[in-house]
Amino acid sequence: MNEKDREIFARNLTHYMNRDRVNGVTLAKYMNVSSATISDWMNGKKMPRVDKIKSLSNYFRIDMSDLT
Numbered sequence: 595m596n597e598k599d600r601e602i603f604a605r606n607l608t609h610y611m612n613r614d615r616v617n618g619v620t621l622a623k624y625m626n627v628s629s630a631t632i633s634d635w636m637n638g639k640k641m642p643r644v645d646k647i648k649s650l651s652n653y654f655r656i657d658m659s660d661l662t
Contacts, residue, residue: 595641604638606661610654611636624653629638 595603608650611621625632625646629651640649651658 597638600638600641603641603662604636607650608636610650610656610661613652621653625649 611617618629618636622629622632627646631640635642647658647661650661654660
């Protein structure tokens with residue numbers, strides 16, 4: 595994925611985290627990743643794999659396309 599895709603994902607992830615008042619540590623525990631990984635996703639440094647995007651969509655009760 596390119597930089598623009600990472601930026602869009604980061605903005606959407608941050609939106610849903612704010613909407614549900616979820617912090618990075620809580621989400622990291624649910625996703626079984628480090629809080630640094632969540633931070634990288636939120637800052638557009640990295641993009642999660644498809645299986646992680648699916649888990650995020652389940653967590654927030656949204657479609658995968660709402661994140662991407």
